[in-house]
Amino acid sequence: ASDLHHSCQWGYGIRWGDGPTDTGMQRLALSKDDKSVRDWFIQTMKDLKCNVTVDEMGNIFAVRPGREADVPATFIGSHLDTQPTGGRYDGILGVLAGIEVIKTMNDMGLETEGGVGVVDWTNEEGARFPISMVSSGVWAECIPLAHAHNLKEVPTVASLPTAASAPETMKSALQKIGYLGDIPCSYKSTPMAAHFEVHIEQGPYLVSANQRVGVVTAVQAYRWFRLNIIGRDTHTGTTAFEHRADALYAFAQMMVRAREVAASKGCLASVGIVEAKPGSVNTVPGQVSFSLDIRGPETEQVAEVEKELRTEFDAIAAAEGAGIGKPCRVEWTLDFDSPAVKFHEDCIDCVQQSAQAVVADASVADTKSLVRTIMSGAGHDSVFTSKRVPTSMIFIPCKDGLSHHPEEFSTADDCATGASVILQAVVRYDRK
Amino acid sequence: ASDLHHSCQWGYGIRWGDGPTDTGMQRLALSKDDKSVRDWFIQTMKDLKCNVTVDEMGNIFAVRPGREADVPATFIGSHLDTQPTGGRYDGILGVLAGIEVIKTMNDMGLETEGGVGVVDWTNEEGARFPISMVSSGVWAECIPLAHAHNLKEVPTVASLPTAASAPETMKSALQKIGYLGDIPCSYKSTPMAAHFEVHIEQGPYLVSANQRVGVVTAVQAYRWFRLNIIGRDTHTGTTAFEHRADALYAFAQMMVRAREVAASKGCLASVGIVEAKPGSVNTVPGQVSFSLDIRGPETEQVAEVEKELRTEFDAIAAAEGAGIGKPCRVEWTLDFDSPAVKFHEDCIDCVQQSAQAVVADASVADTKSLVRTIMSGAGHDSVFTSKRVPTSMIFIPCKDGLSHHPEEFSTADDCATGASVILQAVVRYDRK
Numbered sequence: 001a002s003d004l005h006h007s008c009q010w011g012y013g014i015r016w017g018d019g020p021t022d023t024g025m026q027r028l029a030l031s032k033d034d035k036s037v038r039d040w041f042i043q044t045m046k047d048l049k050c051n052v053t054v055d056e057m058g059n060i061f062a063v064r065p066g067r068e069a070d071v072p073a074t075f076i077g078s079h080l081d082t083q084p085t086g087g088r089y090d091g092i093l094g095v096l097a098g099i100e101v102i103k104t105m106n107d108m109g110l111e112t113e114g115g116v117g118v119v120d121w122t123n124e125e126g127a128r129f130p131i132s133m134v135s136s137g138v139w140a141e142c143i144p145l146a147h148a149h150n151l152k153e154v155p156t157v158a159s160l161p162t163a164a165s166a167p168e169t170m171k172s173a174l175q176k177i178g179y180l181g182d183i184p185c186s187y188k189s190t191p192m193a194a195h196f197e198v199h200i201e202q203g204p205y206l207v208s209a210n211q212r213v214g215v216v217t218a219v220q221a222y223r224w225f226r227l228n229i230i231g232r233d234t235h236t237g238t239t240a241f242e243h244r245a246d247a248l249y250a251f252a253q254m255m256v257r258a259r260e261v262a263a264s265k266g267c268l269a270s271v272g273i274v275e276a277k278p279g280s281v282n283t284v285p286g287q288v289s290f291s292l293d294i295r296g297p298e299t300e301q302v303a304e305v306e307k308e309l310r311t312e313f314d315a316i317a318a319a320e321g322a323g324i325g326k327p328c329r330v331e332w333t334l335d336f337d338s339p340a341v342k343f344h345e346d347c348i349d350c351v352q353q354s355a356q357a358v359v360a361d362a363s364v365a366d367t368k369s370l371v372r373t374i375m376s377g378a379g380h381d382s383v384f385t386s387k388r389v390p391t392s393m394i395f396i397p398c399k400d401g402l403s404h405h406p407e408e409f410s411t412a413d414d415c416a417t418g419a420s421v422i423l424q425a426v427v428r429y430d431r432k
Numbered sequence: 433a434s435d436l437h438h439s440c441q442w443g444y445g446i447r448w449g450d451g452p453t454d455t456g457m458q459r460l461a462l463s464k465d466d467k468s469v470r471d472w473f474i475q476t477m478k479d480l481k482c483n484v485t486v487d488e489m490g491n492i493f494a495v496r497p498g499r500e501a502d503v504p505a506t507f508i509g510s511h512l513d514t515q516p517t518g519g520r521y522d523g524i525l526g527v528l529a530g531i532e533v534i535k536t537m538n539d540m541g542l543e544t545e546g547g548v549g550v551v552d553w554t555n556e557e558g559a560r561f562p563i564s565m566v567s568s569g570v571w572a573e574c575i576p577l578a579h580a581h582n583l584k585e586v587p588t589v590a591s592l593p594t595a596a597s598a599p600e601t602m603k604s605a606l607q608k609i610g611y612l613g614d615i616p617c618s619y620k621s622t623p624m625a626a627h628f629e630v631h632i633e634q635g636p637y638l639v640s641a642n643q644r645v646g647v648v649t650a651v652q653a654y655r656w657f658r659l660n661i662i663g664r665d666t667h668t669g670t671t672a673f674e675h676r677a678d679a680l681y682a683f684a685q686m687m688v689r690a691r692e693v694a695a696s697k698g699c700l701a702s703v704g705i706v707e708a709k710p711g712s713v714n715t716v717p718g719q720v721s722f723s724l725d726i727r728g729p730e731t732e733q734v735a736e737v738e739k740e741l742r743t744e745f746d747a748i749a750a751a752e753g754a755g756i757g758k759p760c761r762v763e764w765t766l767d768f769d770s771p772a773v774k775f776h777e778d779c780i781d782c783v784q785q786s787a788q789a790v791v792a793d794a795s796v797a798d799t800k801s802l803v804r805t806i807m808s809g810a811g812h813d814s815v816f817t818s819k820r821v822p823t824s825m826i827f828i829p830c831k832d833g834l835s836h837h838p839e840e841f842s843t844a845d846d847c848a849t850g851a852s853v854i855l856q857a858v859v860r861y862d863r864k
């Protein structure tokens with residue numbers, strides 16, 4: 001846990017308390033701070049006698065060799081990048097737990113059949129380059145390398161310290177910090193026996209039930225869109241409502257409607273980014289672009305919400321500006337599609353058994369109840385590794401279920417539990 | 433009219449047609465392009481034998497002397513700055529009409545009692561520095577000089593060519609282009625006998641009634657606010673709607689409600705600028721700031737809309753996040769307050785008589801009907817001059833009533849009519 005906070009010295013975010021570690025994190029993918037923590041991660045792994053490689057997406061793989069050189073390593077992976085107003089646990093915990101596992105194995109002199117690896121996946125958050133888990137996606141050969149390399153950073157980060165003046169591509173950002181590796185980014189070049197990931201829950205379920213470990217069996221589906229509304233710029237003071245094609249007013253109606261439609265289908269719909277142009281107090285905005293994130297337990301539910309919103313948004317756009325025969329138009333672009341995922345039974349079993357073993361010494365009557373199976377609302381790199389190799393995840397509680405927020409917090413005990421469970425899960429899997 | 437387009441060579445905006453003058457304008461106040469057109473304006477006026485002075489707000493006064501050195505000049509004024517996606521007529525027409533008047537007087541060898549002046553007021557649009565007519569406001573001693581000098585440019589122009597990396601203040605922007613004059617900005621230091629302004633109508637009333645001149649008797653009231661909504665950043669994928677304090681969702685509801693409330697009271701309410709933070713696809717925005725522009729024929733109506741919206745916005749904010757005991761909060765800042773204005777009877781009479789004289793030769797039976805009295809929906813520098821000296825305005829038709837848009841257009845004939853009416857009005861006023 002002290003290592004966890006040590007790794008947070010690069011990219012301090014917003015301070016929310018007086019304690020030395022009471023800050024959030026702002027470590028956007030491939031920023032200067034991300035470079036610093038990467039350098040530290042590599043040095044740490046080399047000091048632990050691991051072999052380190054970097055691929056074309058900047059993914060960093062550190063492997064502690066096993067007895068059999070031919071058997072692929074079992075990996076522990078997550079990410080070191082954060083949201084612009086992120087916290088100290090989302091992703092970071094998963095990589096740091098990996099480091100803990102290797103240290104413990106070294107201390108114990110534990111031998112494994114295959115190697116044990118730790119991987120830092122690039123831009124998991126999708127906060128700077130708008131595809132989450134993009135680099136595990138390329139590794140799984142689900143996302144073409146060129147598409148990922150050409151991704152442009154989102155406009156909102158342009159005001160943050162990461163950014164060059166023109167929006168940067170992922171490839172140039174990789175080059176700039178020296179992390180465009182030469183190993184192909186693919187499960188063929190860097191094979192894995194399995195992938196395990198420990199992560200904060202990001203929801204209030206474990207914490208409110210006083211449970212200690214979530215055995216993650218599935219991940220909900222989601223789609224990310226970029227929408228553009230085209231209306232007409234005009235004067236705010238002289239243009240009657242019925243003479244307007246106000247793109248921002250159309251947006252406001254769409255956002256209100258999106259929540260209603262999603263809720264009616266047991267799904268979520270969220271807008272995180274909005275930009276209105278030209279951006280002047282006394283000009284009705286003629287152009288608005290915004291992001292839309294739709295999620296639901298099943299892939300079909302997300303598709304249904306999308307379908308209904310396409311119809312509804314068209315109707316809203318058509319009404320705004322109809323009076324002058326110049327209705328607004330709305331255009332959709334799909335940025336990312338992540339269907340629902342079920343994790344691998346073998347990995348789930350390993351996690352389940354390990355979790356029970358770790359909580360067995362708790363001073364409660366029914367230790368079984370401290371562990372539950374759970375679905376992940378968020379995407380993780382494990383989503384993509386699961387397309388190619390057996391995968392599952394471990395959740396630990398976090399305060400108020402809060403994440404993507406500076407005050408994100410898990411106790412040192414809970415973090416240690418996560419590390420113990422993943423250590424046992426990896427060893428169990430290795431022995432299968 | 434050719435001079436008008438000549439002056440538009442600095443700050444071309446969006447091209448909308450094939451003709452050489454078929455572009456909009458993007459000439460934000462105190463930008464490089466604004467400096468160029470100012471330099472040109474000063475040189476032009478000096479060539480016309482005018483005395484030119486620049487005050488502390490960068491207002492440029494050019495005076496053609498009259499017979500009596502002690503009698504203050506009668507001024508023709510407007511502005512050369514534009515919206516980010518502005519056109520070629522809003523403001524520019526008024527200054528260029530002034531140049532035409534001086535040229536014509538020189539050509540005719542016309543002597544006046546007092547001088548005749550042309551003034552270019554700085555940042556009338558309020559598009560870069562968010563108080564419209566701020567420099568005529570300082571001149572009228574209605575806005576303190578220090579307040580105006582400390583105004584910061586709006587965040588949205590930060591992406592435009594004008595901007596330095598950190599938001600610039602008006603004073604530093606004046607210094608940077610060499611237009612921080614040393615004459616105090618005050619009606620006491622630069623007195624005027626009267627102020628006349630010709631402007632495009634910016635509404636579709638004259639154009640749809642086939643009328644040629646609007647005699648402006650009044651200007652509606654308006655208030656500009658900056659609002660801040662404070663909610664809580666959180667994950668879009670793992671946070672149920674009832675666990676959110678989504679500042680952007682609160683904004684969307686507020687914008688929808690603002691139109692309903694304003695419409696119910698015969699007023700307008702508009703949002704031109706919105707910024708959501710942190711600006712990431714998968715983070716629910718915890719902070720939103722936006723501009724609100726409320727307008728109505730009477731000052732009291734605007735106050736009523738404001739009052740009702742304060743109550744409604746509080747209720748919307750309180751509901752969003754109530755489920756987690758962390759409701760959104762909304763804060764209002766008044767940036768600018770422009771009460772309703774009635775222009776001066778003497779000036780209105782001069783404009784009325786001049787307009788009738790100019791349209792008298794039209795080949796229609798009832799030339800009287802080509803002229804009407806009208807209220808301005810937009811603010812103009814004449815609002816502030818009217819606080820200190822007799823003032824009125826002349827409107828000419830513009831295509832579709834469109835302004836703050838690249839396709840803003842008035843015919844050369846209509847522009848010429850405007851210039852003729854203001855010439856006669858100035859001479860009439862001088863002879864009173």
Ligand SMILES: NC(=O)NCCC(=O)O
Binds near residue numbers: 132
């Ligand atoms: N865990 C996490 O925050 N991942 C980012 C991808 C997503 O938005 O679900």
Ligand SMILES: NC(=O)NCCC(=O)O
Binds near residue numbers: 811
């Ligand atoms: N005429 C004009 O566009 N003035 C700008 C001030 C306003 O918003 O009314």
